[in-house]
Amino acid sequence: xxxxxxxxxxxxxxxxxxxxxxxxxxxxxxxxxxxxxxxxxxxxxxxxxxxxxxxxxxxxxxxxxxxxxxxxxxxxxxxxxxxxxxxxxxxxxxxxxxxxxxxxxxxxxxxxxxxxxxxxxxxxxxxxxxxxxxxxxxxxxxxxxxxxxxxxxxxxxxxxxxxxxxxxxxxxxxxxxxxxxxxxxxxxxxxxxxxxxxxxxxxxxxxxxxxxxxxxxxxxxxxxxxxxxxxxxxxxxxxxxxxxxxxxxxxxxxxxxxxxxxxxxxxxxxxxxxxxxxxxxxxxxxxxxxxxxxxxxxxxxxxxxxxxxxxxxxxxxxxxxxxxxxxxxxxxxxxxxxxxxxxxxxxxxxxxxxxxxxxxxxxxxxxxxxxxxxxxxxxxxxxxxxxxxxxxxxxxxxxxxxxxxxxxxxxxxxxxxxxxxxxxxxx
Amino acid sequence: xxxxxxxxxxxxxxxxxxxxxxxxxxxxxxxxxxxxxxxxxxxxxxxxxxxxxxxxxxxxxxxxxxxxxxxxxxxxxxxxxxxxxxxxxxxxxxxxxxxxxxxxxxxxxxxxxxxxxxxxxxxxxxxxxxxxxxxxxxxxxxxxxxxxxxxxxxxxxxxxxxxxxxxxxxxxxxxxxxxxxxxxxxxxxxxxxxxxxxxxxxxxxxxxxxxxxxxxxxxxxxxxxxxxxxxxxxxxxxxxxxxxxxxxxxxxxxxxxxxxxxxxxxxxxxxxxxxxxxxxxxxxxxxxxxxxxxxxxxxxxxxxxxxxxxxxxxxxxxxxxxxxxxxxxxxxxxxxxxxxxxxxxxxxxxxxxxxxxxxxxxxxxxxxxxxxxxxxxxxxxxxxxxxxxxxxxxxxxxxxxxxxxxxxxxxxxxxxxxxxxxxxxxx
Numbered sequence: 001x002x003x004x005x006x007x008x009x010x011x012x013x014x015x016x017x018x019x020x021x022x023x024x025x026x027x028x029x030x031x032x033x034x035x036x037x038x039x040x041x042x043x044x045x046x047x048x049x050x051x052x053x054x055x056x057x058x059x060x061x062x063x064x065x066x067x068x069x070x071x072x073x074x075x076x077x078x079x080x081x082x083x084x085x086x087x088x089x090x091x092x093x094x095x096x097x098x099x100x101x102x103x104x105x106x107x108x109x110x111x112x113x114x115x116x117x118x119x120x121x122x123x124x125x126x127x128x129x130x131x132x133x134x135x136x137x138x139x140x141x142x143x144x145x146x147x148x149x150x151x152x153x154x155x156x157x158x159x160x161x162x163x164x165x166x167x168x169x170x171x172x173x174x175x176x177x178x179x180x181x182x183x184x185x186x187x188x189x190x191x192x193x194x195x196x197x198x199x200x201x202x203x204x205x206x207x208x209x210x211x212x213x214x215x216x217x218x219x220x221x222x223x224x225x226x227x228x229x230x231x232x233x234x235x236x237x238x239x240x241x242x243x244x245x246x247x248x249x250x251x252x253x254x255x256x257x258x259x260x261x262x263x264x265x266x267x268x269x270x271x272x273x274x275x276x277x278x279x280x281x282x283x284x285x286x287x288x289x290x291x292x293x294x295x296x297x298x299x300x301x302x303x304x305x306x307x308x309x310x311x312x313x314x315x316x317x318x319x320x321x322x323x324x325x326x327x328x329x330x331x332x333x334x335x336x337x338x339x340x341x342x343x344x345x346x347x348x349x350x351x352x353x354x355x356x357x358x359x360x361x362x363x364x365x366x367x368x369x370x371x372x373x374x375x376x377x378x379x380x381x382x383x384x385x386x387x388x389x390x391x392x393x394x395x396x397x398x399x400x401x402x403x404x405x406x407x408x409x410x411x412x413x414x415x416x417x418x419x420x421x422x423x424x425x426x427x
Numbered sequence: 428x429x430x431x432x433x434x435x436x437x438x439x440x441x442x443x444x445x446x447x448x449x450x451x452x453x454x455x456x457x458x459x460x461x462x463x464x465x466x467x468x469x470x471x472x473x474x475x476x477x478x479x480x481x482x483x484x485x486x487x488x489x490x491x492x493x494x495x496x497x498x499x500x501x502x503x504x505x506x507x508x509x510x511x512x513x514x515x516x517x518x519x520x521x522x523x524x525x526x527x528x529x530x531x532x533x534x535x536x537x538x539x540x541x542x543x544x545x546x547x548x549x550x551x552x553x554x555x556x557x558x559x560x561x562x563x564x565x566x567x568x569x570x571x572x573x574x575x576x577x578x579x580x581x582x583x584x585x586x587x588x589x590x591x592x593x594x595x596x597x598x599x600x601x602x603x604x605x606x607x608x609x610x611x612x613x614x615x616x617x618x619x620x621x622x623x624x625x626x627x628x629x630x631x632x633x634x635x636x637x638x639x640x641x642x643x644x645x646x647x648x649x650x651x652x653x654x655x656x657x658x659x660x661x662x663x664x665x666x667x668x669x670x671x672x673x674x675x676x677x678x679x680x681x682x683x684x685x686x687x688x689x690x691x692x693x694x695x696x697x698x699x700x701x702x703x704x705x706x707x708x709x710x711x712x713x714x715x716x717x718x719x720x721x722x723x724x725x726x727x728x729x730x731x732x733x734x735x736x737x738x739x740x741x742x743x744x745x746x747x748x749x750x751x752x753x754x755x756x757x758x759x760x761x762x763x764x765x766x767x768x769x770x771x772x773x774x775x776x777x778x779x780x781x782x783x784x785x786x787x788x789x790x791x792x793x794x795x796x797x798x799x800x801x802x803x804x805x806x807x808x809x810x811x812x813x814x815x816x817x818x819x820x821x822x823x824x825x826x827x828x829x830x831x832x833x834x835x836x837x838x839x840x841x842x843x844x845x846x847x848x849x850x851x852x853x854x
Binding site for chain 2 (some may be wrong): 036041064078104126139
C-alpha cells in the first residue's frame with residue numbers, strides 16, 4: 001500500500017450521503033419545474049474541441065479552462081477541453097441540430113461544468129449549473145423573457161427556503177440609452193463595471209470610481225439617482241418616463257421592462273417571492289442586450305446572487321451566420337447549495353435516509369424478510385434488508401437499522417411461522 | 428465567423444430532446460429502484476489525482492485515461508485525470524469518509540465516466556455507469572450478493588423491455604477449485620480468458636485455444652463439459668456436487684452459489700426475468716473473488732451483456748490496510764441505451780414531449796394564458812405557452828404546438844371575457 005491522499009481535489013464538492021440526498025432533492029425539483037414549464041432537457045458532452053470552447057472564452061475564463069490530454073487511442077484528434085459553462089455547448093448544439101429542432105426552442109441543461117479557479121472557500125472548480133434558455137430563429141418574442149423569469153421564480157419557490165426571494169429585473173437598453181443621452185457612450189464598459197460593483201462598495205467609493213472615469217459632480221449624482229431606482233413596476237417605470245429622455249433605445253428599454261414585469265404580475269402572489277424593477281442590475285457579461293435579472297434573498301445578504309440571466313441578441317455568431325436570439329437564466333446549484341447550507345436555509349428534514357429496515361434474526365428468515373421488503377417497495381417505500389456478519393447480535397442490527405431507517409421490522413421464527421410482522425418506530 | 432466543426436467529438440453521445448427524454452426516463456428508473464432497495468446515492472468529482480486513478484489502472488485502461496492539463500490557477504497542484512469508472516473513486520471515498528459511514532455501506536453512483544477508446548460504432552468515450560455496491564468493514568455477509576443481483580433484476584424489470592432478461596450467475600471459487608483439482612492452477616489466467624471468449628467462438632476454436640495452453644483431449648472435454656453447465660439452481664448444483672470434487676474452494680463456491688440462488692428464487696416470478704446458474708460466466712476482471720454475474724437478453728444476442736458485477740475481497744487495498752470486502756454491479760447506460768434503441772426495444776411511447784400547449788391569439792391574451800398554464804402545472808402537468816414572432820399566423824402557432832404537445836388550448840378575446848377555455852387534441 002502506497003501512501004495516497006484520499007481527499008477529493010481542492011475545490012471539488014464531495015458530500016456525505018445525507019447531504020447528497022438533499023442536494024439531489026433540490027436538483028430533482030429544478031428538473032421537475034423546468035420540465036413542467038415546457039423546457040426540453042438536453043445533455044452535451046463534458047469534453048469539447050478547444051476551438052469550440054475558445055471561440056467565446058477570453059480573459060479569466062480562458063486561463064481557467066481545463067485542457068484534456070489526448071490518450072494513446074485519440075492521439076490524432078483535435079485538442080480538447082472541459083466545458084466551462086452551458087452556453088457555448090448550447091450554441092454548438094443548436095447549430096449542429098438546427099434542422100431537427102422546433103423554434104422557439106425551449107431547452108434546459110443540468111450538469112457539471114469546470115473552471116480551474118484559485119482554491120477558495122465556497123468557490124468550486126467543478127460545479128452544477130442548471131440552465132433554461134429559449135432560442136429563436138431570426139427573432140424571438142419578448143414574452144419568453146417573462147417565461148424564463150417565471151420558471152426560475154417557480155423553481156426557487158419549490159425550494160421552500162422560508163425566506164423572501166426577490167427577483168430584480170432591469171433592461172440593458174435603459175442604461176445604454178441613458179449613457180448615449182448623457183454623452184457617455186464611450187465609457188459604457190467602465191460604467192457597467194462600476195454599477196456592477198456598487199452594491200458591495202460605499203457611495204463614496206462609487207462616486208470616486210465615476211470621478212476617475214471623468215464624470216463631473218452633476219453626472220455622478222444623475223448616475224447615482226438612476227442606480228437607486230428600484231421598486232414596484234408602476235413606480236419605477238413612471239419615474240423613468242418622467243426623466244423625459246427621448247432616446248429611442250432608452251424608451252424601448254423602459255417599454256420592454258414594463259411589459260415583461262406586467263406579465264410577471266401574479267408570480268409573487270404568495271409572499272415568498274417579490275418581483276421588482278431595479279436599475280442597479282446590469283449583469284457584467286457583455287453578451288446581454290435587453291432584459292437582465294438577478295435573484296437574491298434580501299434577508300441573507302451573504303448568499304449573494306441566487307440565480308441570474310438575461311436576453312442575448314445572438315447565441316451562436318461564432319458558429320453560424322443564422323441569427324439566433326435567445327433569453328436564458330441559470331442556477332449555480334453547487335455554490336447555492338453550499339451557501340444555503342451554511343445559512344441553515346435547507347429545511348428538507350429528510351431525517352434518516354430510508355423508510356424501512358427489515359431485520360431477519362438469522363439466515364433462515366432472510367427469504368421472508370426479502371419478501372416483505374419487496375412488498376413494501378411495490379407500495380413505493382424505500383427499504384433495506386439488514387444482514388450483519390455472524391458475530392453481531394440483534395442489538396447491533398437494530399442499531400445499524402436505526403441509523404438508516406425510521407421504521408424497523410424484526411423477523412424471527414415466529415413471524416415466519418405466522419407469516420405476519422410488526423412495524424416498530426426505530427429509537 | 429470562423430468555420431468551426433459543430434459536431435460533438437467522436438465517441439460522445441449527444442441526443443435530440445425526444446431521445447434524451449427516453450434516456451432520462453431510464454436513468455430515473457434506475458435511480459428510483461436503487462433508492463428503493465436502500466442504496467444511498469453519492470457523487471464523486473469527475474476529476475481525480477493521477478495517483479488515485481493510476482493506483483488500479485493498468486494495461487489498456489491506462490492508455491485510455493484522459494489526463495487533465497492544469498490551468499494557470501491550479502499550476503502547483505498534483506497531476507489530474509478524468510475517472511474511468513466508479514470503483515476507484517468509491518474506494519477513495521470510503522477510505523476518506525470511513526468514520527462518517529455506516530457499514531455495511533449500501534451505495535449507488537450514477538454518472539459519467541471517460542475512456543479515450545479508439546472511435547468505433549457503439550463504443551463511447553464518455554458514458555454513464557450506474558453502479559450499486561455494498562461495502563463491508565472486515566467482512567460482508569453473503570446475503571448482499573443476492574441483494575445486489577435482486578436490485579439489478581428489479582431495475583431491468585422496470586425497463587419493460589418486453590423480452591426475457593436472463594441473469595446468469597456463477598462463483599469464481601468453483602472454477603478456481605476445479606483448476607486446482609485438475610492441476611491447472613498456473614494456467615488459470617489463460618483459461619479464464621478462453622472461457623470469457625468461448626461465447627463468441629466455435630467449439631473448435633475453444634478446444635484449439637485450450638490445446639495451445641497444453642490441455643490434452645481429456646482435459647479439454649472436462650473443461651467444455653464444465654463450461655456448458657447451466658440452468659436451474661437445483662440441477663446445476665446437483666451436477667457440480669456429483670463431480671465428486673473434494674477441493675474446499677470448489678465446495679465453498681458451490682455452497683455459496685446454491686445459497687445466493689436460493690435467496691433469488693421468486694425474483695424471476697413474473698416471466699420477464701429468469702435467474703440461472705451458468706458456469707460460462709467468469710467476468711475477466713481480476714478483482715472478482717466469489718459470486719460473478721452477467722445479465723443478457725437471450726432473444727437479442729447482439730445486445731450482449733446488459734449489466735454485470737460480482738464480489739471482490741478487498742475494495743481499497745491501494746489506499747488503506749483496512750479490509751473492505753464488497754459486492755457490486757453496474758449498468759453501462761449509454762451503451763445499453765444505444766443497443767436497446769438499435770434493436771427497437773425502447774417502448775417508452777412518450778409521443779410528444781409535453782402535455783399542454785396554451786396558445787394566446789395576441790399579446791393581449793398572454794396574461795390569461797399564463798394563468799391557465801400555471802393552474803395546469805399545479806396539477807402536475809407539463810405545459811408551455813406558445814408565443815411566436817408577430818408575422819406568424821394562428822396556423823403556425825398550432826403547428827408549433829402540435830410538434831411539442833398533445834393537447835392545445837387556444838385563448839382569444841372571448842375566452843378572456845368568459846374566463847373559460849376548451850382543450851383540444853392536437854392533430
